[in-house]
Amino acid sequence: MEKWYVSAKKADFQKIAEKFHINQVTARIIRNRDVVGEEAIETYLHGSRGDLYPAAFLGGCREAADLLRAKIQEGKKIRIIGDYDIDGVNATYILYKGLKRLGAVVDYEIPDRMKDGYGLNIHLIQLAYEEGADTILTCDNGITAIPQIDYAKSLGMTVVVTDHHEPLFTYEERKDDVRDKKGTGVLEAERNLEKGVSDVSLEETPSETEKIWKLPKADVLIDPKLPDCPYPFKKICGATVAWKLIQMLYETAGLSQEEADCLLPYAGIATVGDVMDLEGENRILVKLALKALAHTDNLGLQALIRVNGLKPEDLTAYHIGFVIGPCINAGGRLDTAKRSLRLLLAETEGEAQILAEELKQLNDERKDLTAQGVEAAVEQIEHTPMGKDRVLVVYLPDCHESIAGIVAGRIRERYHKPVFVITKSEDGLKGSGRSIEAYSMFDEMIRCQELFSKFGGHPMAAGLSLPEENLSIFRRRINELCTLTEEDFIEKIMIDVPMPIDYITEELIEELHLLEPFGKGNTKPLFAEKNLCFLKAAILGRNRNVFKFLVQNRVGVSMEALYFGDIEGMEQYIREKFGDLEMEKLFQGRPNGVTLSVTYYPSVNEFRGSKSLQIVVQNYQ
Secondary structure, three states: OEEEEEOOOOOOHHHHHHHHOOOHHHHHHHHHOOOOOHHHHHHHHHOOHHHOOOHHHOOOHHHHHHHHHHHHHHOOEEEEEOOOOHHHHHHHHHHHHHHHHOOOEEEEEOOOOOOOOOOOOHHHHHHHHHOOOOEEEEEOOOOOOHHHHHHHHHOOOEEEEEOOOOOEEEEOOOOOOEEEOOOOOHHHHHHHHHOOOOOOOEEEOOOOOOEEEEOOOOOEEEOOOOOOOOOOOOOOOHHHHHHHHHHHHHHHHOOOHHHHHOOHHHHHHHHHHOOOOOOHHHHHHHHHHHHHHOOOOOHHHHHHHHHOOOOHHHOOHHHHHHHHHHHHHHHHHHOOHHHHHHHHHOOOHHHHHHHHHHHHHHHHHHHHHHHHHHHHHHHHHHHOHHHHOOOEEEEOOOOOHHHHHHHHHHHHHHHOOOEEEEEEEOOEEEEEEEOOOOOOHHHHHHOOHHHOOEEEEOOOEEEEEEOHHHHHHHHHHHHHHOOOOHHHHOEEEEEOEEOOHHHOOHHHHHHHHHHOOOEOOEOOOOEEEEEEEEEEEEEEOOOOOEEEEEEEOOOOOEEEEEEOOOHHHHHHHHHHHHOHHHHHHHHHOOOOOOEEEEEEEEEEEEEOOEEEEEEEEEEEO
């Protein structure tokens, strides 16, 4: 279910259009992205390298640089421990290349998703110690690794954490905790209730007061989400944090900014791939990264772009997010993320080509496994009482744990509810969650953290491990804690500008490129027109995955329209609303009664040297 809304944010659009030499339509879209004031608009439209924040603003960055420089000078061995996703791989690459440039004795380790799980663990620390590492440098992990870092410190190791995830916290007093007077605690009380035992006296604790932060005792912590970090923009990814540290190291070593900027594209790739908000500094970073990738000299990236049938000069954030990024992630999902890192580090074209082909093949396999997982999840939701839950906790014991997050994302899109997909692993259960805007997943997990053996994440996504016996308790408790209303489950479609298709011009479409890159936090503009007459239809593509229409508006302007969504669903919708006969007339191009309101994005179709305007339909009703 969805509701359409028109964004009605106010501004003097004529004045903005005249000041920045843009169309008033473009001015409205910029205002809808909450970009307000001449300076902010100028940065949004024309932001450059000079608009990125200095590394010195990032708390702990200078201290970490000083410490690492001392280790380099002393010849101490530094081990980077990253993560197995696109952010961790690129962060590891940035730190490894940067430290190598400075002459460090440095190597890296990336956890095995299946064997090691996320982030630091005792095994990896012990291995680093036994292999002579003096210093552990984390990236895209570590801020919640409190006992693991305690262990590293007990061995006399130096630990520097670079991360971007939320630190752990607890509440001094929590009104929603249920504790027994005998001190048994939440978990035992929950288990007694699960078994039907009712002789335990329970009470609520006093009202919630303040957050108590739980931070690891590393030598230096760098994370923009630390409560005392002064960094102005909190939404950077782990690879960007790593890049800032290398910037600081290069600066203190007397190396040029240009040298540090050679590593910027990898922070941009990670920003898109890790689904960071494309606003503020992130948006500028990705714009710069895409410009640099158009002529990248990285053999691995060249090969990966090539095997996916792309051209470097045509890359957009979409290609990073949905083509290149998934291939890099596929290594950590179905094999080892070290394969993806070896691709980035490849020194010959032959090696790069082999690795790129392997990663593409792994990604194709991942797509098949994802489809199977989604089908199994839908079967459960549709045919069990779980479908009525406000937070979906789907147990798929046979699902490959590496794709649990992708399956959760697909289910979230389908039902517009927060979703956890739980899988069976060797040492209990593991899962990934994907959320909706109205539900901060990480904060809600904090409220029942006693159920997990390990967890972490963001408001919109999270990962967890828990004992098998806690699964049903978790499903019940996460729903009991949920305060979402029915309104929260209705997907809101926000239209930027209601615009008749006769207003579309090539000049306007070209101007809309100023608003790129598009993605989370800076969505592609959405236009709409009511009551378009559908004159003709055809289903195209080898897999019948494109609906092509000819549409006409009330002033008689006709235009081609394409739809890439659920083709069967749209055909069924038209048949139910207008009847089979009208649908058949539509396919035959005969006069019919099919009229739909649509949201769309305009584009230019180029075919055999000629250009024509078209719209790509996003929603219909």
